Amino acid sequence: MIGATILGLVVTGCELAGVWLFGRITDDVLTTGILSALILPAAFWLGAAVLGGAAQFAATWLSASAAERFVARLRDHAFGHVVTLSPGTVDRMEHGDLVARLTDDVEEVEEIVGSGPVRAVSSVLGIVVFGAAALILRWELALLTFAAAPMLWFAARRFSRRISAVADEERRVNGRVTAVVEESVSAVALVQAYNRADLVTGRVAAAGARWARIRVAQARLSGAYGPLVSVVETLCVLTIVGVGAWEIGTGRLTLGGLLTFAGFVSYLYPPVQSLGHLALGLAAARAAGERVAELLDTAPSVTDRPARAHPAVVRGDLELRGVGYRYPDAVRPALRSVTLRVPAGRTVAVVGASGAGKSTLTKLLLRYADPASGQLLLDGVDLRDLPLEALRANVTLLPQETTILHGTVRENIAFGRAGATDAEIVAAATAADADVFVRSLPDGYDTVLGDRGRFLSGGQRQRIAIARALVRDAPVLVLDEPTTGLDGEAVRRLLGPLRRLMAGRTTVLITHDLRLATEADHVVELADGKICSRPIVPESA
Numbered sequence: 001m002i003g004a005t006i007l008g009l010v011v012t013g014c015e016l017a018g019v020w021l022f023g024r025i026t027d028d029v030l031t032t033g034i035l036s037a038l039i040l041p042a043a044f045w046l047g048a049a050v051l052g053g054a055a056q057f058a059a060t061w062l063s064a065s066a067a068e069r070f071v072a073r074l075r076d077h078a079f080g081h082v083v084t085l086s087p088g089t090v091d092r093m094e095h096g097d098l099v100a101r102l103t104d105d106v107e108e109v110e111e112i113v114g115s116g117p118v119r120a121v122s123s124v125l126g127i128v129v130f131g132a133a134a135l136i137l138r139w140e141l142a143l144l145t146f147a148a149a150p151m152l153w154f155a156a157r158r159f160s161r162r163i164s165a166v167a168d169e170e171r172r173v174n175g176r177v178t179a180v181v182e183e184s185v186s187a188v189a190l191v192q193a194y195n196r197a198d199l200v201t202g203r204v205a206a207a208g209a210r211w212a213r214i215r216v217a218q219a220r221l222s223g224a225y226g227p228l229v230s231v232v233e234t235l236c237v238l239t240i241v242g243v244g245a246w247e248i249g250t251g252r253l254t255l256g257g258l259l260t261f262a263g264f265v266s267y268l269y270p271p272v273q274s275l276g277h278l279a280l281g282l283a284a285a286r287a288a289g290e291r292v293a294e295l296l297d298t299a300p301s302v303t304d305r306p307a308r309a310h311p312a313v314v315r316g317d318l319e320l321r322g323v324g325y326r327y328p329d330a331v332r333p334a335l336r337s338v339t340l341r342v343p344a345g346r347t348v349a350v351v352g353a354s355g356a357g358k359s360t361l362t363k364l365l366l367r368y369a370d371p372a373s374g375q376l377l378l379d380g381v382d383l384r385d386l387p388l389e390a391l392r393a394n395v396t397l398l399p400q401e402t403t404i405l406h407g408t409v410r411e412n413i414a415f416g417r418a419g420a421t422d423a424e425i426v427a428a429a430t431a432a433d434a435d436v437f438v439r440s441l442p443d444g445y446d447t448v449l450g451d452r453g454r455f456l457s458g459g460q461r462q463r464i465a466i467a468r469a470l471v472r473d474a475p476v477l478v479l480d481e482p483t484t485g486l487d488g489e490a491v492r493r494l495l496g497p498l499r500r501l502m503a504g505r506t507t508v509l510i511t512h513d514l515r516l517a518t519e520a521d522h523v524v525e526l527a528d529g530k531i532c533s534r535p536i537v538p539e540s541a
């Protein structure tokens, strides 16, 4: 900011010198015809132009890098906040709208908070310096010219109110367009299968048309502001020419003096206009800023309590004592007084009908949410008393839907633990029965997997996920329907990798698959959010 102010001063000083030298040249060279008098002022003028140009270049560079740094920092901050929100909170947001807040809205805020102050300072500098120069040269004429300022201020105020209302709407609709496009693209397979291209294109077109209407309204408003200012400017120039001609006639002003004065005034308007535009831009930035602030104000539903002592590595004794949970806005609780114990190193399978509350249990075990009543304990410590990072370092979740990230097979497996070595990655893939098919891929472990792993079969995706969990090597394992969507043969092939993954780990195995349930030491049934007392399959050895 200080650098930009100094550079702004240098630019303004050079422009001022240029205008003044032009006035001198008019009086000493153009009106007298003495060519030799041109050399010195021309040399100074050229010097001022070079120095001013260099300062302008440095100021542009400085403000662009400051602006981009600001955008990156704000986006990192906002995104850093989003990843602390529980998955349930993020799922309740429209993903496209969330993306719009983290991209377009952050950039819009920068316009005002980042480069805005720099532009404001250089505009104010320009107004003060050229205004003072005009006053010093001919104060009466200057005051006459400044009379236009209230008109400009009044116009900017009227426009900014209307632009502000439109800007709010534009930011909202912009988020909606991104959300509709994002949703339609991710559902493209369903759209084609059900022949509903007309429905989604209609939705995108409707959102796009609404956005286009608002953008046109915005353009109309700011388009009207520019010409209005030009008309006011023209009025001032005509006043200067008229009064100036009269003053030249009376001998109170030379032609060079009038041109110098007109030059000062012409340098006065761009900063006045720039301040006006800045005020108009403030409306859009405020609307965007509110959307970013709303995101930052969304509090994580689960937070760390003040630090407490905790074992770095846990044994893995898991216990649920009378756990109850109800989703926000849900009428019925998803879990009701669930009591369950999984001794260290043992496996408990949780079976039950769809909607019984099985996945909800996994969310509480990972602390995506806290129970409304009761306690979940790891080695006798309430999960809420463990730092979130320590809890998650000790509990590995294999979610129902396998997430494959855009990246290589190696990166996808290494995602399980920062710093995993190549040897550990290959060992995990081998134990997950993934090594053979990975080596048959075009680039082996360096094959880039497309978004969501669409180049892989369901069973292959699941084996990559098991390798990732093996690399993580945590003592507690939560498996949420690990065989969902797989046929009998694929399930059979997954049994070996799953057994190797569960071996020696405390495991909560959520499954519909009774063959898989027999892998557990104990099976419990969840029905309507409660544990049933009767075992539904005979316990295995």
Ligand SMILES: Nc1ncnc2c1ncn2[C@@H]1O[C@H](COP(=O)(O)OP(=O)(O)OP(=O)(O)O)[C@@H](O)[C@H]1O
Pocket (backbone or CB within 6 Å): 088, 327, 328, 330, 334, 352, 353, 354, 355, 356, 357, 358, 359, 360, 361
């Ligand atoms: N995000 C949510 N908001 C509100 N209610 C939810 C939410 N997720 C689940 N529920 C409700 O909570 C109950 C338990 O859901 P849960 O997903 O735990 O069942 P589940 O046993 O895992 O079912 P499935 O076997 O079909 O995966 C259901 O009635 C469900 O409708």
